[in-house]
Amino acid sequence: MSHDGAAALLEVRVSSKDHVTAGGRSLCVLRDLQFTLPAGRAGAVVGPSGCGKTTLLRLIAGLDRQYRGSIRLPAGGRLGMVFQEPRLLPWRSVVDNLRIAAPQASAATLAALLARLGLAEHAEHFPGELSLGLARRVALARALAIEPDLLLMDEPFVSLDAALARELRGEIAALIDEKKVTTLIVTHDIREAIELADRVFLLSTRPARVGATLEIGTPRRALTKEAADALQREADAAIEAMRRR
Ligand SMILES: Nc1ncnc2c1ncn2[C@@H]1O[C@H](COP(=O)(O)OP(=O)(O)OP(=O)(O)O)[C@@H](O)[C@H]1O
Ligand SMILES: [Mg+2]
Numbered sequence: 001m002s003h004d005g006a007a008a009l010l011e012v013r014v015s016s017k018d019h020v021t022a023g024g025r026s027l028c029v030l031r032d033l034q035f036t037l038p039a040g041r042a043g044a045v046v047g048p049s050g051c052g053k054t055t056l057l058r059l060i061a062g063l064d065r066q067y068r069g070s071i072r073l074p075a076g077g078r079l080g081m082v083f084q085e086p087r088l089l090p091w092r093s094v095v096d097n098l099r100i101a102a103p104q105a106s107a108a109t110l111a112a113l114l115a116r117l118g119l120a121e122h123a124e125h126f127p128g129e130l131s132l133g134l135a136r137r138v139a140l141a142r143a144l145a146i147e148p149d150l151l152l153m154d155e156p157f158v159s160l161d162a163a164l165a166r167e168l169r170g171e172i173a174a175l176i177d178e179k180k181v182t183t184l185i186v187t188h189d190i191r192e193a194i195e196l197a198d199r200v201f202l203l204s205t206r207p208a209r210v211g212a213t214l215e216i217g218t219p220r221r222a223l224t225k226e227a228a229d230a231l232q233r234e235a236d237a238a239i240e241a242m243r244r245r
Contacts, residue, residue, distance in 0.1 A: 040181070044185050046200060053203065101143075144175065153183070153185040
C-alpha cells in the first residue's frame with residue numbers, strides 16, 4: 001500500500017482489504033474499490049450496514065495501513081475526523097477538547113467555532129453533561145478546529161432524532177460551503193447523501209466496491225425537492241441493478 005499527500009484530489013484505489021475475524025478466518029471487506037473526489041468538494045459514501053464503510057474511512061485516515069492499493073490525500077494532508085461515536089475526552093471541558101486537538105488555534109477562533117455550532121454556552125461543560133446531539137457537535141467542532149484539508153465523517157447523524165439530524169445536516173452543509181474543505185461523509189441514508197454531497201458513491205454489499213456514482217450537479221442550496229427525488233430514484237435503480245448483478 002502507499003499513502004501519500006500533495007494531490008489536487010482525494011484518490012482512493014483499494015485493490016483489497018481483509019480483516020481477520022476472531023475465529024482466525026480472513027474476511028475480504030473491500031475489493032477493487034476506487035473513486036476520486038476533487039479538492040474542495042464533498043463526497044458521500046453510502047452502503048448497507050457492515051459493508052465496510054468504517055473500514056474504508058480508517059484506511060483513508062491512515063489509521064489502518066494493512067491493505068493493498070494506494071490512497072492519495074488532497075494537498076496538505078491535514079485530517080479532521082468525526083468518528084461514529086463522538087469520542088471526547090471525558091475529563092476535559094468542551095473547549096479543552098478542542099484546544100488539545102488544535103493547540104495552534106487562538107481562543108477567539110475556538111470561541112467563534114463553538115458559537116457557530118450553537119455550543120457557546122457549553123464551552124466549560126464536560127462531555128458527560130452533554131446530550132448525544134451536543135456531543136456530536138463538539139466532535140465536529142474539534143475536527144474543524146484543526147482546519148483540515150480533508151474532513152472525514154462517519155455517520156455523524158446516526159441515533160439523533162430526525163429534527164436534530166436535519167438541523168445538524170444544515171449546519172454541516174453551510175460549513176462545507178463556507179470553508180471549502182474537501183469532505184467525505186459516510187452514511188447509509190441516500191437522501192442525506194444527496195442533500196449534502198456533490199458526488200455520491202454507492203457501495204455494493206461486502207466485499208464493497210463503488211457500484212455506481214451519482215453526480216449531484218446542483219449546488220446544495222439550490223437543490224429542489226423534485227431534483228432530490230429524481231436523484232433518489234436514480235440511486236434506487238442503481239442499487240437494484242447492483243443487487244441483480
Ligand atoms: N478490526 C476488525 N477485525 C475483524 N473484522 C472487522 C474489523 N472491523 C470490521 N470488521 C468486519 O468488517 C466488516 C465491515 O465492517 P465496517 O465496520 O467497516 O462496516 P460498516 O459499513 O462501517 O458498518 P456499519 O454500517 O454497521 O457502521 C464487518 O463484517 C465487520 O464485522
Ligand atoms: Mg461503520
